[in-house]
Amino acid sequence: MDFFFSEKVKRLQQELTSFMDEHIYPNEMLFEEQLNQFPDRFSGNPQIMDELKAKAKEAGLWNLFLPDAKEGAGLTNLEYAPLCEIMGRSFIAPEVFNCNAPDTGNMEVLVRYGTEQQKALWLRPLLDGEIRSAFAMTEPDVASSDATNISIDIQSDGDEYVINGRKWWSSGAGDPRCKVLILMGKTNPHADRHKQQSMIIVPMDTKGVKIKRMLPVFGYDHAPHGHAEIEFKNVRVPKSNLLLGEGRGFEIAQGRLGPGRIHHCMRTIGAAERALELMCERAVKRTPFGKPLAKQGVVGEWIATSRIEIEQARLLTLKAASMMDTVGNKVAKKEIAMIKVIAPQMALRVIDRAIQAFGAAGVSEDVPLAAMYANIRTLRIADGPDEVHLAAIAKQELKPYLQSPITVGEE
Amino acid sequence: MDFFFSEKVKRLQQELTSFMDEHIYPNEMLFEEQLNQFPDRFSGNPQIMDELKAKAKEAGLWNLFLPDAKEGAGLTNLEYAPLCEIMGRSFIAPEVFNCNAPDTGNMEVLVRYGTEQQKALWLRPLLDGEIRSAFAMTEPDVASSDATNISIDIQSDGDEYVINGRKWWSSGAGDPRCKVLILMGKTNPHADRHKQQSMIIVPMDTKGVKIKRMLPVFGYDHAPHGHAEIEFKNVRVPKSNLLLGEGRGFEIAQGRLGPGRIHHCMRTIGAAERALELMCERAVKRTPFGKPLAKQGVVGEWIATSRIEIEQARLLTLKAASMMDTVGNKVAKKEIAMIKVIAPQMALRVIDRAIQAFGAAGVSEDVPLAAMYANIRTLRIADGPDEVHLAAIAKQELKPYLQSPITVGEE
């Protein structure tokens, strides 16, 4: 057991941190300003983003998330985790480094399961940061916290599949550069419970794909990325667009969940770390009632408690990452569930304290805290609400105590 | 001691509730839709608002907040509290009944301290709901949680005062119908600490008054009302615009705080109550994993705990209202501080649970929860952050234990 990062990781941390200081933070406001100059916040992509992406590529800070050593950085989860954390400090950073969800998950799926044709068409431009993609999983009409409920209809018809139904919270679909989405739907309602669903590639310009609206998160639109409600009306795609095979949607979903969750957690920890930094800065600079906030009442405890909570969540996340690398996602599933629950809960507490320390500025656009809060609040819901994951952890924890599986295993 | 509302109050509760059911809730979405049809969300007022106001006036549900029996309903705080709570259930309701902040506070100030001329010019159209007003208190450059810090410059110059400086979070100033604001500023920096500030009436169209930007709250613009950052550049108003007298700003501020705080608390409790209702509806209707949420894990505890928390906060608020009526705002100041702290904290917990029960819909525009959350989150900051009020409560609580005022009173 040892708690030090490798030299390689430390070097990358340093490079990323310098890049953030030099290029990212100073341009956060500019990104918003450029976005506001479009007729509609979902109609274009701020030029600064392209400039920053070019710089990141040039600096070799590109596709760090991809464990594949040929196309990506070939980092383990444990190596990538502290880097992903740094990117999580700014809402514009993940895309700059081509490491933003759901593109990362989509790229991984394509690397692992894509055919050569699928790779050429969609993986290549995604890896190059030329297009964006979406992931259409959640549905408005069913409780998607139980993924077996996913029921959008995928019918086989000759050489094609025909898709009908609705999705929502398809993140990334608002971007004019979003050219493709991966959709999970039901190909066979009569199969075994975990064999009913498949994943399929749907180009955004396919006839019948219609964005009904972009969903706000609290009052934020998250443009140009955004979260779309999409109608699929007799959407026809060639059978070659299917991923891995009919009925294997669940299998693919499982595969992408582990990394996806850990990435979200690391970014969340980065956001919490930045919130703590902002709170500390505020605490020494602001002097109501004649002395710095840092010396008043509870602010010191907020800072100390936040530090403790962040450190704990970070260590558990790193341990989960390490387990994924060494014993595999399946064995690590309890740890992954644990961080899925605790990282956002922790970050929300830290950010909320920071907001309180900032007063009115904290809820405004002048500091990134309220935006962070709204964004991270969704992580207690997305990909299964906390309660589902806590139940899963409890189930695992209780396993050794069940004398006979029948007694308690009935449900 | 008795815990029953009077017949008069019960009748008004019933009337208000019917009005809400019939006219308010069904038009919340329409209000937003009409607002979105303006070229700019701060450029007009949805027509439905005018229609609803006419209906409310006709129904005699108008200016209920005003203790003045001639111009208002002549209700005590204890009588108005449960009515104000009902209005707090919908973000559009307070204005419909001409009971929204900061107009209510401004009207009260004018009733109490306004000259006949001031009343004719500004109170009359406010009472009639023809114009809107703002209150310019908070400043970006000082810690406004300590109100003695308020320092925008008001210089006497002949028959006029000249105002220079900046305010922000001037709520209501975004509305095109907002014709006037009451501003707190410093007329004499050399006077006693509590005699330096004055309040003055500033018509919005006075030369030099410039809205720099509208501040978002968690991404929400709260249009058309909004929260403005305003620049005052050589703004000249006649001396007759001063309220009560030079150096008496603090005195007026104190007077308006009590009712203002209790109104916010009651509305907050109303919002919490609606969130609980929404959570209950969801809990019986939503059936992930094959049985209603209400029967799963912790949702029952969320509901029960929310009920307990709401009841407790409501009773304390009613007690504070009753004390204001019987022993006066000054004696009731500990109780007022207590509800100022607890009502928003309580409501945020309740709303957050409801959001979690709703899943993704909870953070979107489809239910009013995220908007409520953002709105009420500001109440832990506005008019003094929780920490300042807790310190005040502690000070009061400790008074009887101080053997000599010198020992602990030094700070």
Add this chain to the structure above:
Amino acid sequence: MDFFFSEKVKRLQQELTSFMDEHIYPNEMLFEEQLNQFPDRFSGNPQIMDELKAKAKEAGLWNLFLPDAKEGAGLTNLEYAPLCEIMGRSFIAPEVFNCNAPDTGNMEVLVRYGTEQQKALWLRPLLDGEIRSAFAMTEPDVASSDATNISIDIQSDGDEYVINGRKWWSSGAGDPRCKVLILMGKTNPHADRHKQQSMIIVPMDTKGVKIKRMLPVFGYDHAPHGHAEIEFKNVRVPKSNLLLGEGRGFEIAQGRLGPGRIHHCMRTIGAAERALELMCERAVKRTPFGKPLAKQGVVGEWIATSRIEIEQARLLTLKAASMMDTVGNKVAKKEIAMIKVIAPQMALRVIDRAIQAFGAAGVSEDVPLAAMYANIRTLRIADGPDEVHLAAIAKQELKPYLQSPITVGEE
């Protein structure tokens, strides 16, 4: 609605408070000292207790709990609540005023359901404070949180009932003056679920009644009162000892629960109030790092938060008491459940903060805080754990939302 106590209540509050100041607090330590001088802490009753009881009787502060005007004070629940609260401030006070559980509940049961003979034998000496009694409800072998599980065997045999089985947590049974207990057991396992149990009077000296051990609570023995584990082995009592009738145990239990719960809550609030007072005293007197605790970090917030929490719980308890008086225990059952949950939870938080403010002294015998904590911790379990009451509240709360009772009512 009004929040003022009647003159009668205020006078009694004053009298009780004076009595507490003069006679109770100064003798708490003496009580323990005298108890420690017995060969065994369950072998005698400190003389000071008898002296204090005589004084209380003389002062007319006796049997205040009893709504029966002939035998008791004839106070309503709302009138008794604030008095019971005062008694709850000291662990020796309730007995001094002959208002301690379970004697109060037993006396009420005897007043309501006792035959003349039962009253003469047991009620009279209890009312006079000459004997003590116990209540044997909870059983070690079943989950007593569900009272239908109570299953100690009561067999009819000629003119007698024969009792066999075990009870535990029979509070009060350790006292050498405890002469009788009321036992709940099963007379008919085949009757309807709520008609299987009966209540029966068992004199402590009946053959076959054996105290197996006295159960500690966090290391405290609560002597001489105590909590007994009792074995009943062929215990024979005459049929005339049955209360109300066979199968009516549940009915009696329900009747005693309302007042019992509210009394516990009021005493708990009194304990919390005393803890807050101790914390305030400590906060102004203790000066680590050169200034009073009251001025350091979070102690002020602890005090303010405790005040808020106490006030809220007190008001809800008073409201529940008022509802019991006006609309009856049955209608008030949600409110009773609410205070059953919140009063102990609140008090534990307040006391824990006070312990922390006292440092090492806080967990010792030098201040009553740790003892209060342990005592009140049991109230989150006794008479149904919090979780059972929260579920009951949720069920009530959800009732109006159930379109059809079948959907959710199945469990």
Add this chain to the structure above:
Amino acid sequence: MDFFFSEKVKRLQQELTSFMDEHIYPNEMLFEEQLNQFPDRFSGNPQIMDELKAKAKEAGLWNLFLPDAKEGAGLTNLEYAPLCEIMGRSFIAPEVFNCNAPDTGNMEVLVRYGTEQQKALWLRPLLDGEIRSAFAMTEPDVASSDATNISIDIQSDGDEYVINGRKWWSSGAGDPRCKVLILMGKTNPHADRHKQQSMIIVPMDTKGVKIKRMLPVFGYDHAPHGHAEIEFKNVRVPKSNLLLGEGRGFEIAQGRLGPGRIHHCMRTIGAAERALELMCERAVKRTPFGKPLAKQGVVGEWIATSRIEIEQARLLTLKAASMMDTVGNKVAKKEIAMIKVIAPQMALRVIDRAIQAFGAAGVSEDVPLAAMYANIRTLRIADGPDEVHLAAIAKQELKPYLQSPITVGEE
């Protein structure tokens, strides 16, 4: 970075766990029974303890705490931590393995700073488990959370020091086998603030050393170990009993604090882990309302949340241990403070949930939960209350933000 224990550690974990299962848990009750058979719980030592100690010595599980490879096991902090955790699962275990506080700290001090004579006299029999020792630090009259307040008088008089004053919470002093204590006192009130105190060895049988009383923790006496209030009245010891030198008490105290704190944290985590195990067992076995607790309401969340909290605290503790080994106690001081705060807070939450799951049994002697709770509650106070450590963490955290030390460093 890697999260796996070394083979050596894993082997020792296994050996300790087997020993616990075979010898410790089955004898916990017996230990109490034997103790109760003494005329006074502080008058003897249960025979089972000697038997277990012999077995542990034989098994080579002895003095594992001692980093000194000659006298002890020569383990690093990181290696010892998971072993210490296992010992923390039972209140009798630490002594069995000769790893209980304050003997461990006293032995370390003697190894590091003791003269050969001191070692022969006191270290040898302590290492052999033949005698016990106490540590006299805390004083009743001063706020010992600020250690510079320690002020018991140590006067030089010829070849002797004369000690006068009072100590309390001298843990271990109740044991009849306790032959010596190390006392911190003031040799020079006029020296620099951190040079006023010295540490000195005082044999328990020295004339003038008098145990005034044993202090309970909640209602527990922790016999035979116990926590003593001790009077020192003209206690004379030879100058050769001084440790390290006059005025170096602080230096020694600092040295013993790091390991002492981490040991407490690890034991605390062990206790939490056992509480979670007990809760899980209970959750599958207990079936109120017809189904196992594990399937009811919130119990699953309690289990999952407890698992998350334990894992997080364990990782942070291991990291702190690792830092102590690699960068030293001084650099690790923030991490040590963090675990000092979080481990007990975490464990109390876990244990409290377990108590609630057990119902009445949970607060009794039938399960070790209430005793654990009381014991660990003291750790939020002992060796500095949470608040002092949180303030220290905040200070460290804020350091980089202070532009000039004068601005905020003034207090």
